[in-house]
Amino acid sequence: MAKATTSTRKTTTTSAKTAVPSAPAAKKAAPVVVTQATPVVSAPEMKKVDLVDAVVERSGIKKKFAKPAIEAALAILGEAIDEGRSLNLRPMGKLKVQRAKEVANGKVITARIRQPKDQNTEPKDGVAEAAE
Numbered sequence: 001m002a003k004a005t006t007s008t009r010k011t012t013t014t015s016a017k018t019a020v021p022s023a024p025a026a027k028k029a030a031p032v033v034v035t036q037a038t039p040v041v042s043a044p045e046m047k048k049v050d051l052v053d054a055v056v057e058r059s060g061i062k063k064k065f066a067k068p069a070i071e072a073a074l075a076i077l078g079e080a081i082d083e084g085r086s087l088n089l090r091p092m093g094k095l096k097v098q099r100a101k102e103v104a105n106g107k108v109i110t111a112r113i114r115q116p117k118d119q120n121t122e123p124k125d126g127v128a129e130a131a132e
Helices: 048-059 063-082
Strands: 087-089 093-103 106-114
Touching: 048 063, 063 087, 063 093, 063 106
Parallel strands: none
Antiparallel strands: 087 093, 093 106
């Protein structure tokens, strides 16, 4: 026979957890996979040789005359950007240096270029023709 044991525990009256009527079940949002966007490259990188060839083709001047002029122009543009100057060169657009930071092997320059909507590359009537 089982012996009946008496408990000496004091019963306390604690408020029992009452179930709160739940609100209508909210729809769970479907998980979204976030991927990093890759930049869209429309054409391969243009090198200085490609630029010289394009200028020779478009202008009709000889390569031996175009190359030093282009190299001088690129050097001047590079110096102006290094100084933090803004450039307004139509039809290329307006270039504004946002920030620059020195790094171990050079300088990182962040710039914005705003191009006009009407990129008319044809020379205006008042421009003289290149001498041959």
